Amino acid sequence: MSIIDKYILKRYLATFTVMLLMFIPIGIVIDVSEKVNRMLQNKVAFSAIARYYLDFTIYFANLLFPIFLFLSVIWFTSKLANNTEIIAILSSGISFNRFLRPYIIGAGMVSLFSLMMGFYLVPSASEGFNNFRYRYLRGNGLNEMRQTSDVFRQVNDNEYIYVQNFNQERGTAFKFSLSKFKDQKLLFKIDAERIRYNPKTKNFTMFQYRKRTVGALNDKLEKAEKKDTIFSFELEDLAPTVYVAETLSFGELNKFIEREKKRGSSNINTYLVVLYKKYSIPVSAFILTIIAVAVSSMKRRGGMGMNLAIGIALAFIYIFFDKIFGVLAEKSTMPPLLAVWIPNVIFGILAIYLLRNAKR
Structure with missing residues (x-):
């Protein structure tokens, strides 16, 4: 691995980590301000609240990590472009594909970590997060759960x-x-x-x-x-439990789905969406990384602000597609596998198109 690879990979991982550490406390503060009255009414113990926000952090970090990753890549790549560092790298004879290599390595590292979290750590956090929410934060939570x-x-x-x-x-x-x-x-x-x-x-x-x-x-x-x-x-x-699939580890979830298929469960599509998202979310890291690099690797008249505006718009479109097709899979006859992967397919095509333009 060359000095340039190490430099970009270090910036990639550091910016992503800082982005998570910045936004998660903001999310916790907003959540506390909205729900503190409910917690006081129910006289929730401080230890239970602390555990809830630990689970909250893991749950939402896994759920939103592709968006944080996307914005962090746009942020530091735009800085490289504004400082003409990318022009210097490409002028030295390095191809754009070679320039992408540390980004892909970084996306692979983050995706592997996310995959392991989704298989083993997130289910436990999801159970604690949802149990607390239904027990203390919803009016008729015990029956709604x-x-x-x-x-x-x-x-x-x-x-x-x-x-x-x-x-x-x-x-x-x-x-x-x-x-x-x-x-x-x-x-x-x-x-x-x-x-x-x-x-x-x-x-x-x-x-x-x-x-x-x-x-x-x-x-x-x-x-x-x-x-x-x-x-x-x-x-x-x-x-x-309505969220039972989210609380099971990878092996348990597969066994649970097989058992529910034999039982003819009406919620089988919901369970399959949870299973397929364990794979689709890590893959989205590669797609969103390529889009982010393609969008932010060139200097624009609007500077970093324009790149961030484009990035935020694309992030919201991705979230919109992910939610819409997830609901369609659960509530309609659309195959869950197709519904879960449609956002990645659409953005994968967009990534190829933007990458070709960026090379030119």
């Missing part, structure tokens, strides 16, 4: 459950039913007006229990005011 009404799920190959309503605080479900099939024939159906989970014994108590077993000639009917039993499903199956 789970799907609590009209829950219909396939818990294994043969059993299906339905819950009309679920009370998170009491661990109680209302209008519960479980149906078991074999070879597309109903074997039995269990109904209960109320079902409660017992965390100590890890079993369920059913109230006004009714079981109908389908026979060849006659059905068998069983009733009881109260009955304790153990089911093959867990409490999470009755009321899954």
